[in-house]
Amino acid sequence: MITAENLYKRYGSRTAVDGISFELKPGRVTGFLGPNGSGKSTTMRMAVGLDSPTSGSITVAGRPYAKHAAPLRTVGAVLDAGATHPGRTGRQHLKVLAATHGISAKRVEAMIELTGLGDAARRRIKGYSLGMNQRLGIAAALLGDPAVLIFDEPVNGLDPEGVRWVRQLARQMAAEGRTVFVSSHLMSEMSQTADDLIVLGRGSIIADAPMHQLLDSQEHRVLVRTEQAAELTSALSATGVSIEQSDAVTLEVRGLESAVIGRRALEASVTLSELTPQKSTLEDQYMKLTGDHVEYRSGSTSPGGPDMNRTQEAGQ
Numbered sequence: 001m002i003t004a005e006n007l008y009k010r011y012g013s014r015t016a017v018d019g020i021s022f023e024l025k026p027g028r029v030t031g032f033l034g035p036n037g038s039g040k041s042t043t044m045r046m047a048v049g050l051d052s053p054t055s056g057s058i059t060v061a062g063r064p065y066a067k068h069a070a071p072l073r074t075v076g077a078v079l080d081a082g083a084t085h086p087g088r089t090g091r092q093h094l095k096v097l098a099a100t101h102g103i104s105a106k107r108v109e110a111m112i113e114l115t116g117l118g119d120a121a122r123r124r125i126k127g128y129s130l131g132m133n134q135r136l137g138i139a140a141a142l143l144g145d146p147a148v149l150i151f152d153e154p155v156n157g158l159d160p161e162g163v164r165w166v167r168q169l170a171r172q173m174a175a176e177g178r179t180v181f182v183s184s185h186l187m188s189e190m191s192q193t194a195d196d197l198i199v200l201g202r203g204s205i206i207a208d209a210p211m212h213q214l215l216d217s218q219e220h221r222v223l224v225r226t227e228q229a230a231e232l233t234s235a236l237s238a239t240g241v242s243i244e245q246s247d248a249v250t251l252e253v254r255g256l257e258s259a260v261i262g263r264r265a266l267e268a269s270v271t272l273s274e275l276t277p278q279k280s281t282l283e284d285q286y287m288k289l290t291g292d293h294v295e296y297r298s299g300s301t302s303p304g305g306p307d308m309n310r311t312q313e314a315g316q
Helices: 040-047 090-100 105-114 118-122 130-142 160-175 187-193 211-216 229-236 258-267 282-290
Strands: 002-011 014-024 028-033 055-060 075-078 148-152 179-183 196-201 204-210 221-225 242-245 250-254 274-277
Touching: 002 040, 014 040, 014 196, 014 204, 028 040, 028 160, 028 187, 040 055, 040 075, 040 148, 040 179, 075 130, 090 105, 090 118, 090 130, 105 118, 105 130, 130 148, 130 160, 148 160, 160 179, 160 187, 187 282, 196 211, 196 282, 204 211, 204 282, 211 282, 221 258, 229 242, 229 250, 229 258, 258 274
Parallel strands: 028 179, 028 196, 075 148, 148 179
Antiparallel strands: 002 014, 002 055, 196 204, 221 250, 221 274, 242 250
């Protein structure tokens, strides 16, 4: 379990995390979403003692990370895939970590096999790709067989097989009763992985709910095609109904279910060639939630143009 209570983190005059509270339960994968600069990485760093809260608290398994006698056996974290000694081999790195907690060499070899490091475990880390560093980080996180896992962007640099493997690993760990906390910018992947979602915007929580609840909260969207677009628009016009026309025969209707649209079309003698409910996506809901909370926006001009956005996207 991970519990945050009125958690604040300030860097000078800048507030990175603004009084957030949440409780992550065992047996669930919780996705952590938010634009760059929203406070995700800062929150995760505070959870494992790399940053100290300005005020409030965040505990893992009932106590601050630093208070655990053998933290690797309680919490496994992947926060910076490059935070390793480049001159060591992958196997040496894992053995050093294992020695600090009395973890057996047999467990090290098992994690090398589980994460697919294979022959790379004999090579120096300075020659690793980003994806291989991610696998090494996950192997280190799993060494102590911890009850809590914290993964910050764990699929960066992984190929499609690796991305799928991380998803299945997270689901498996939760099924075994562990608390799994994962941040990612890949909406399609998060929608297949997480049970619950916390969405941050400018350091504050703007959503904290089960995945299905967030998706179900989306308004109805229906794709309609008809050669009588004007007549149908008139028939559907009502308070709370939004109609967008993309071409002469295509409408996107929001605020009405497809059955209601079909009935009103019949009553108005309008012939429909298509009536398709549009499934809500996590990306749709995420963009809707965070639209007013984006700190770093991409420029609207072509690359290299005089008005190119030069804002640095530093800090998660």
